[in-house]
Amino acid sequence: MPLLKVEGLSKSFGGLQAVSGVSFQVAEGEILGLIGPNGSGKTTVLNLITGFLQPNAGAIWFCDENVVNLPRHQICRRGIARTFQLTKPFLNITALENVLVGRMYGRQPAPSRKAAEEESLALLERVGLGDKAHSLVKDLSLMQRKKVELARALAAKPKLLLLDEIMAGLNPAEVDDAMHLIREIRSWNITLIVVEHIVKAILGLCDRVVVLNMGEKIAEGAPQEIVHDPHVIEVYLGKVYA
Numbered sequence: 045m046p047l048l049k050v051e052g053l054s055k056s057f058g059g060l061q062a063v064s065g066v067s068f069q070v071a072e073g074e075i076l077g078l079i080g081p082n083g084s085g086k087t088t089v090l091n092l093i094t095g096f097l098q099p100n101a102g103a104i105w106f107c108d109e110n111v112v113n114l115p116r117h118q119i120c121r122r123g124i125a126r127t128f129q130l131t132k133p134f135l136n137i138t139a140l141e142n143v144l145v146g147r148m149y150g151r152q153p154a155p156s157r158k159a160a161e162e163e164s165l166a167l168l169e170r171v172g173l174g175d176k177a178h179s180l181v182k183d184l185s186l187m188q189r190k191k192v193e194l195a196r197a198l199a200a201k202p203k204l205l206l207l208d209e210i211m212a213g214l215n216p217a218e219v220d221d222a223m224h225l226i227r228e229i230r231s232w233n234i235t236l237i238v239v240e241h242i243v244k245a246i247l248g249l250c251d252r253v254v255v256l257n258m259g260e261k262i263a264e265g266a267p268q269e270i271v272h273d274p275h276v277i278e279v280y281l282g283k284v285y286a
């Protein structure tokens with residue numbers, strides 16, 4: 045049984061078909077890459093899986109339960125967490141307080157405030173931000189803010205974590221750092237869907253890749269196959285390499 049199974053997912057905004065009959069599966073323990081040109085529907089798919097949007101058609105099976113139309117806190121509680129393409133941490137509170145917010149939702153709420161704080165601090169340490177726990181987020185760098193966002197998502201104790209372009213805007217050394225961290229997160233028994241434009245990261249991280257173009261799935265396979273697929277190169281990778 046796959047951890048996640050998306051079947052015939054469709055979403056339109058007015059006359060625009062943002063996602064059109066998309067189906068794919070994610071096995072437990074996998075890192076699935078979700079790629080495609082700007083506007084191809086990647087973020088919309090993540091919004092549908094996490095209940096931020098409701099589909100016009102299709103099913104989303106998570107642990108054998110159709111989670112379509114569940115409110116998003118219920119989806120979170122079942123074990124799906126995400127980060128946002130535009131990071132949305134609360135800027136005027138500390139990194140630790142941001143993670144605590146995440147700890148209050150999600151699976152297995154902490155037994156006490158003290159336990160929640162200890163766990164949140166441990167998470168910040170695991171993402172390499174222990175020394176910034178008491179810094180205000182507005183004083184942190186982009187990479188550090190992304191780590192806060194990641195720790196906040198991890199605090200919900202997800203089984204499935206969705207990352208929306210977490211590497212965008214990072215320098216090459218930071219990209220390597222982020223790739224290392226994502227592999228580590230997988231080793232904590234967390235399955236991942238990674239939306240990313242950086243080809244090196246897709247090749248270096250993903251077990252499998254799904255390619256969207258204009259809301260439709262146009263290819264699916266091993267990363268090495270995908271980067272040599274003429275159609276994928278034509279609609280997407282040609283532009284990324286250029």
Ligand SMILES: Nc1ncnc2c1ncn2[C@@H]1O[C@H](COP(=O)(O)OP(=O)(O)OP(=O)(O)O)[C@@H](O)[C@H]1O
Pocket residue numbers: 057060062080081082083084085086087088089129
């Ligand atoms: N809330 C919304 N209302 C109206 N149109 C939307 C909304 N969200 C997305 N769209 C449109 O749906 C299409 C798919 O957008 P989406 O954000 O899913 O693309 P994407 O693949 O994540 O792109 P990018 O790589 O630029 O992040 C785009 O044409 C976008 O303008």
Ligand SMILES: [Mg+2]
Pocket residue numbers: 086087088129208
């Ligand atoms: Mg997007």
